């Protein structure tokens with residue numbers, strides 16, 4: 001495996017830049033200036049001009065959990081190095097704090113409570129930001145095509161996250177709803193209200209039951225939290241506005257392909273999750289797969305469920321710009337990396353977060369696609385790059401989990417911390433306290449606290465908020 005050690009004498013080692021990265025700086029620049037001539041309008045801010053002039057240009061694609069953690073660690077370690085420059089590219093100007101998206105979906109908080117502007121992290125720090133779309137990555141030429149023109153690099157960090165993977169099964173791509181963004185969280189609320197209003201309108205009992213049946217595809221972390229959120233919002237949040245719901249036959253069915261829910265957790269945690277969900281009336285179908293969906297029903301390997309709604313939360317995939325790279329990919333499109341989170345054969349290219357197919361160097365356990373892991377990887381890569389620039393090699397990546405937390409509705413949750421599993425209200429409290437502490441902004445914390453308090457005192461948000469072109473209701 002290559003590293004970022006300097007070539008040549010000791011003096012050079014102190015100041016220069018990773019082995020492979022450094023060796024190719026001149027060649028990369030020649031290639032870059034060639035392709036620049038062909039690029040269309042480029043807009044380069046003053047701060048970016050400094051990036052271009054630097055001797056070591058570190059380009060980070062994505063300012064989410066992994067990308068930001070890398071940038072912050074690089075700032076901490078390399079701030080004093082005038083000839084090193086870091087540029088973060090993201091098409092959005094915010095960090096979406098996904099663990100708290102549920103509290104938007106269940107009507108207790110606003111979408112803006114769970115996003116933190118990236119510029120807030122930049123204040124007083126040395127890295128630059130480019131607000132733009134990454135359109136292509138040329139690993140040979142060492143440059144990246146963005147909506148603001150080409151950007152060269154000496155060291156690249158790919159941290160573009162993931163999207164929900166919806167397989168090509170009959171009806172699925174047209175009808176399934178996904179949950180990945182604040183817009184999806186608002187649309188979940190809108191859709192549940194649409195479904196309940198539709199059930200209220202119909203005289204046909206079968207139609208009524210189908211509108212009040214909600215199927216969730218996926219028995220992992222997102223699937224169980226989705227089922228719990230739907231249950232909580234329908235049975236608790238909407239009850240005040242729709243009192244007849246108290247006696248209505250609302251059905252929520254979660255379908256998981258594995259033999260147990262949350263298969264990445266311990267069997268004890270899986271069992272606790274199943275018990276809690278079933279206790280609330282959520283139906284759990286494990287060892288079953290969804291085979292298709294029509295306007296009126298969801299087909300599973302264990303039979304048909306008459307339902308007008310299918311939410312899909314069974315897996316993620318890397319974005320196209322990552323999937324399209326000519327490197328080794330895992331089945332979900334993530335890039336296979338070595339023990340130092342580098343692309344094999346390309347020591348100047350690191351991958352972090354959901355885009356990395358990584359294993360713990362000691363245990364060989366896969367690193368899960370979570371915010372926690374992305375932050376850990378980002379911090380490691382920041383350190384590895386800084387260490388490489390000083391002519392040393394960082395030890396291989398080791399992942400130590402802090403545990404897992406999930407909300408299960410009705411003021412219950414589950415927490416897995418080391419060998420312990422905590423359930424019920426203590427886990428619910430821990431979830432709220434922990435993520436309130438983790439969201440990296442006092443402004444967001446205060447907004448969240450105020451919104452949670454208001455929801456407890458005056459009830460949840462039950463108005464529809466249309467931000468897009470209009471309602472999207474599968475089955476209509």
Ligand SMILES: Cc1cc2nc3c(=O)[nH]c(=O)nc-3n(C[C@H](O)[C@H](O)[C@H](O)COP(=O)(O)OP(=O)(O)OC[C@H]3O[C@@H](n4cnc5c(N)ncnc54)[C@H](O)[C@@H]3O)c2cc1C
Nearest residue numbers: 062064065066091098099134161353354369370371372374
């Ligand atoms: C609903 C939900 C709940 C979750 N809950 C938890 C949880 O409780 N705990 C946990 O640990 N994990 C949770 N996760 C997983 C977690 O969000 C991801 O694992 C984490 O975000 C991955 O970090 P990342 O840096 O790889 O990607 P991200 O944080 O998604 O960052 C990727 C960045 O790249 C940008 N980007 C993407 N494509 C482009 C492009 N072409 N051009 C420019 N910019 C681009 C995006 O705007 C984004 O800012 C949850 C995920 C979801 C969807």
